[in-house]
Amino acid sequence: xxxxxxxxxxxxxxxxxxxxxxxxxxxxxxxxxxxxxxxxxxxxxxxxxxxxxxxxxxxxxxxxxxxxxxxxxxxxxxxxxxxxxxxxxxxxxxxxxxxxxxxxxxxxxxxxxxxxxxxxxxxxxxxxxxxxxxxxxxxxxxxxxxxxxxxxxxxxxxxxxxxxxxxxxxxxxxxxxxxxxxxxxxxxxxxxxxxxxxxx
Numbered sequence: 505x506x507x508x509x510x511x512x513x514x515x516x517x518x519x520x521x522x523x524x525x526x527x528x529x530x531x532x533x534x535x536x537x538x539x540x541x542x543x544x545x546x547x548x549x550x551x552x553x554x555x556x557x558x559x560x561x562x563x564x565x566x567x568x569x570x571x572x573x574x575x576x577x578x579x580x581x582x583x584x585x586x587x588x589x590x591x592x593x594x595x596x597x598x599x600x601x602x603x604x605x606x607x608x609x610x611x612x613x614x615x616x617x618x619x620x621x622x623x624x625x626x627x628x629x630x631x632x633x634x635x636x637x638x639x640x641x642x643x644x645x646x647x648x649x650x651x652x653x654x655x656x657x658x659x660x661x662x663x664x665x666x667x668x669x670x671x672x673x674x675x676x677x678x679x680x681x682x683x684x685x686x687x688x689x690x691x692x693x694x695x696x697x698x699x700x701x702x703x704x
Contacts, residue, residue, distance in 0.1 A: 507549040507591075507600055507704050513664050514541045514624060514631045515696040516641045516674045523694040525569040526669070528660040536565040537686045539639050539679055540663050542700070543624040549591035549600065557581040558622045559592045560635050564684045569661055573612035575684055579635050582621045593617065595704075602704025603665040615683045629653060629670075631697055639679045643695035645672035656696075664700040671696055 517523055517538030519531050525538075541560035547553065560579040567573075578596065580589045594600050598608030620636030631643035646654040657668040674695040679688040 507595055509544050509547040509702040511544040512626055513698045513700055514633045515663055516677045517694050518688055519694045521673050521694050522671050526659045526661050528570055530568050537688050538563045541633055549595055552587050552591040554588050557584050558624045562679060562681055572610040574610050575613045575615055576611055577616045577681055578614055580619050582619045600704055603702050638681055641674050642676040643672060643674050645670045664698045667698050667700050669696050669698045
């Protein structure tokens with residue numbers, strides 16, 4: 505059981521900026537309605553090449569993020585073959601161990617698994633994410649001195665273990681999923697970007 509996954513993360517949620525979940529505090533509005541998307545520039549899971557694909561989750565987090573019990577809908581890139589889908593689902597449900605399993609253990613219920621077209625773009629620090637007709641988000645990072653992006657590191661919670669997170673805001677975040685009780689249409693709320701390398 506082994507995998508090597510390298511790529512980029514785009515993440516948005518309904519918390520204000522910065523999202524308190526990353527430092528172990530409770531969500532701004534009691535619950536966190538977030539979307540996480542990992543795009544694999546290079547990826548291999550037990551010999552299955554997943555390069556170029558995206559895996560995402562729309563999450564209802566009922567309280568403090570570290571207490572788990574998340575409800576999610578998982579999304580697999582419609583370009584994936586059945587073998588690629590099975591490999592990605594195995595990693596993101598924790599069956600392959602490693603750093604992704606630490607995140608997967610926070611999930612209490614997978615409400616659905618859907619194959620949808622996805623758009624995942626990062627251009628000059630600005631991100632665009634489209635997950636079927638369910639999620640639409642535009643992201644941009646905060647900038648510090650010298651126009652360098654603002655980063656978070658050594659946080660108690662992370663969706664990209666081992667890597668710094670580039671924090672910012674989403675000019676647009678729309679998400680609608682009745683099965684999770686999510687109907688979000690926001691501007692100016694939390695956004696996170698980053699790169700990752702997961703090895704198990």
